Amino acid sequence: MRTVEPTDDEAFANWFNVLQAAELLRDNEAATGWQPDEWRARALDEITPIQLLAWTVGxxxxxxxxxxxxxxxxxxxxxxxxxxxxxHRRRGYGRSLLGAVEGFAYERGRRELTCFSIEGAREVGQGPGRAFAKALGYELADDSRRFDIAWPLSRDQRDALVDRWSPFASGYELISWRGSTPDALLDQRSELAAAMSVLSPWANYEPEAERWDATRMRAHETTTAGMGRLLLVSVARDRVTGRLVAFSELTVSEVAPDTAYQWDTLVIPEHRGHRLGGLMKLANLDQLGSTGLEVRRVTTFNSNINEPMIRVNLELGARVHGAAVLWRRDLGPAL
Ligand SMILES: CC(C)(COP(=O)(O)OP(=O)(O)OC[C@H]1O[C@@H](n2cnc3c(N)ncnc32)[C@H](O)[C@@H]1OP(=O)(O)O)[C@@H](O)C(=O)NCCC(=O)NCCS
Known part of the structure; x- marks a missing residue:
């Protein structure tokens, strides 16, 4: 196993080539998938850098x-x-690399490893990652579906949903922006990001609460911009208390805009039932429409147990187009 520096152009290109070939096989379509700069920017993230590793033969x-x-x-x-x-599949390289990754993690004090396997539209429930993860002793932590919304949304459909949902949300004001969070909202926006980590449902997994502050939120925005992606954000503010109670993020690559991705959406529990999730998503879709980018679809992933969010996405016209399964394994006793 070798480490790969994101700044080493040749090694990084070799690393990315493997990921891209796997993605193209999985999706078997003209989707552009990850762009190299997206992984490079994430590898260089100030708060959660991605360590790149490779298994090489010669x-x-x-x-x-x-x-x-x-x-x-x-x-x-x-x-x-x-x-x-x-x-190079079915020759034990995946097993070898995962074993080495477990050792790498253990040496650095990590006592659990989690791994997502993503499945394309033709392989939902039967991607190679399932058999692989089970063979290597991993247990299912969560099973989610990929939903795609064809874009653009028809004006009639959009207006009908706004008319239907808005009366539930009269106590809230929606605020939207592109890119950087306005300074005045930064602390509250960071608190919502931290809440997301513990309030989003997982079937069989309990991550620790994430610590977010203004610095981390700015790093998130910088990395997203470095990925070549526009970050479209909408939040809901309680008109009585003036507090932000919900947010939703949508991103799209400016160099490969065919698929826009829904990132996190959260409504804190006391403010649920007001259609804020759907209304914030629509506000971001309005922002997407004004970018002028040639988007074909909007993709979102939802845990199978997240019934309320799935219902909203189905009302927006989403159809199942793949899956993402989270696997976990205990590596040994805590220090
Ligand atoms: C999943 C993946 C990483 C496996 O890589 P690989 O190098 O082919 O895996 P290995 O050869 O090390 O396989 C190890 C064991 O996993 C199981 N396995 C792997 N792929 C399998 C498949 N397609 N069908 C059934 N079992 C499979 C087998 O038990 C295998 O042992 P065996 O060949 O002795 O029977 C590869 O198919 C891949 O890149 N898939 C897309 C990405 C992905 O799903 N990653 C998430 C992994 S959690």
């Missing part, structure tokens, strides 16, 4: 991994993304 990169090196919280655990090049 000079050939056959399997790659990215480890999310948390620095503020969740130091007992480590999230890993792992791919074997389609031409």
């Amino acid at each position: 000079d050939v990169f056959v399997a790659v991994a990215g480890l999310h090196m948390t620095t503020q919280d969740n130091l007992h655990t480590l999230r890993c993304d792992l791919y074997t090049h389609p031409e």
Whole structure:
């Protein structure tokens, strides 16, 4: 196993080539998928840099991994993304790399490893990651579906949803922006990001609360911009208390805009039932429409147990187009 520096152009290109080949096989379509600069920017993130690792045979990169090196919280655990090049599968390289990753994690005090396997539209429930993770002793932590909303949304559909949902939300004001959070909202926006980490549902997984402050939020914005992505944000403010109670993020690559991605959405529990999730999503879709980018679809991932969010997405016209499964394994006793 070798480490790869995101600033080493040749090694990074070899690393990215493996990930991209795996993605193209999975989706078997003209989707552009991850762009190299997106992974490079994430690898250089100030707060949660991604450690790039590769399994090589001679000079050939056959399997790659990215480890999310948390620095503020969740130091007992480590999230890993792992791919074997389609031409080199079923030769034990994935197993070898995952074993080495476990050792890497353990040496750094991590006592749990989690890993997402993503499935394309044709392989929901039967992607190779499932058999692989089970064979290597991992247990299911969460099963989620990828939903796609065809874009653009029809004006009639959008207006009908706004008319139907708005009466529930008269006690709230929606605020939207692109890119940087306004300074006056930064602290509250950071608190909502921290709340997201414990309030989003997982079937069989309990991450520790994340620690967010203004510095981390600014790093998040900087990394997203470095990825070449526009960050479209909407929040809901309680008209009585003046507090932010909900947020939703939508992002789109300016260089490969065919698929916009829904990132986090959260309504804190006391303010649920007011259709804020759907209304914030619509506000971001309005922002997306004004970018002028040639978007074909909006993609979102929802845990199968997150019934309220799935219902909102179905009302927006979402259809299942894949899956993402989270696996976890205990690496040994805590120090
Ligand atoms: C999942 C993946 C990483 C496996 O990589 P690999 O190098 O082919 O895996 P290995 O050869 O080390 O396989 C180890 C064991 O996993 C199981 N396995 C792997 N792929 C399998 C498949 N397609 N069908 C059934 N079992 C499979 C087998 O038990 C295998 O041992 P065996 O070959 O001795 O029977 C690869 O298919 C891939 O990149 N998939 C897309 C990305 C992904 O899902 N990553 C998440 C992993 S949690």
